Amino acid sequence: MDTVISISNLNKHFKGKPALNDISLSISRGETVALIGASGSGKSTLLRHIAGLLTTDKSGQKASGCDLPACCVSVLGQTIQEDGQLAKKVRQHRARVGFIFQQFNLVNRMSVLNNVVLGALARVPGWRGALNWFPKSEQLVAMRALQRVGMDSFASQRASTLSGGQQQRVAIARALVQGAEVLLADEPVASLDPESSRRVLDTLTKVSKQDQKTVVISLHQVEYARQYCTRVIALKKGRVVFDGPTADLTLELLNELYGSESLNVHGLTPDASEPNTIKSSNEMAKAV
Numbered sequence: 001m002d003t004v005i006s007i008s009n010l011n012k013h014f015k016g017k018p019a020l021n022d023i024s025l026s027i028s029r030g031e032t033v034a035l036i037g038a039s040g041s042g043k044s045t046l047l048r049h050i051a052g053l054l055t056t057d058k059s060g061q062k063a064s065g066c067d068l069p070a071c072c073v074s075v076l077g078q079t080i081q082e083d084g085q086l087a088k089k090v091r092q093h094r095a096r097v098g099f100i101f102q103q104f105n106l107v108n109r110m111s112v113l114n115n116v117v118l119g120a121l122a123r124v125p126g127w128r129g130a131l132n133w134f135p136k137s138e139q140l141v142a143m144r145a146l147q148r149v150g151m152d153s154f155a156s157q158r159a160s161t162l163s164g165g166q167q168q169r170v171a172i173a174r175a176l177v178q179g180a181e182v183l184l185a186d187e188p189v190a191s192l193d194p195e196s197s198r199r200v201l202d203t204l205t206k207v208s209k210q211d212q213k214t215v216v217i218s219l220h221q222v223e224y225a226r227q228y229c230t231r232v233i234a235l236k237k238g239r240v241v242f243d244g245p246t247a248d249l250t251l252e253l254l255n256e257l258y259g260s261e262s263l264n265v266h267g268l269t270p271d272a273s274e275p276n277t278i279k280s281s282n283e284m285a286k287a288v
């Protein structure tokens, strides 16, 4: 399998407090991975390390009271950071990684099309980019990306006039124009209604399937992880406590992650016929 993201011995402390503990994992091309875990478990911190927006602890640092091994994070075969230091070419590597945030994805006062064209910034000379002067060919690429996410009819509208779900789809289009081969999405649907959430997740996973892009999405709703992702990585207090096929998620693990009372929040119900398995509320309703 073609490894796209590789992390070894990742440790991160913030002011002496551990945020990520000894994380080693690899993710292959075309995988759709959900990152789940309670608030504060380290999902955003892990994604930011993959994007090279945060650096790991250095080896030998005594923050945890013991010597830490050197950590390496590489994406698409390029080292993003090693032993707490960003690679010299980190800017170039970042162009191959699209990052979609929960909000503040777009430049509000710009049109949808111009926001998407901005994805091409790395390809046009600096002064043109600074003047928002992009060649026609890049505008066509942007328009095609908007078509793919079903947002072409909004091209001339100001970004500020879009709904949250529409903004997220435009952000995905911008990552496509950027030529990103890896898409990292940090709670892209946290503030969206179910219908908009589904459209955003449909778009992300469709793009992954069609282009063999690798997608890692942090999600609060386990039900979405089950519907849209093939693999789940679960974090608890900065440690990986589960890494495997979505189908192997058990009630026991979810109880450990979130507490038994919160299952309903995730749209899940224990399956009475099969102990320790879970079904979505929809599946339960269909079965009755």
Ligand SMILES: Nc1ncnc2c1ncn2[C@@H]1O[C@H](COP(=O)(O)OP(=O)(O)OP(=O)(O)O)[C@@H](O)[C@H]1O
Pocket (backbone or CB within 6 Å): 014, 015, 018, 019, 037, 038, 039, 040, 041, 042, 043, 044, 045, 046
């Ligand atoms: N810049 C920072 N400075 C200090 N502590 C931080 C910083 N960023 C994260 N942390 C701490 O690291 C831990 C992990 O935070 P992180 O934001 O990664 O969690 P999360 O799983 O994304 O949570 P949520 O689901 O609420 O978004 C938390 O204890 C948090 O307080």
Ligand SMILES: [Mg+2]
Pocket (backbone or CB within 6 Å): 043, 044, 045, 186, 187
């Ligand atoms: Mg977070």
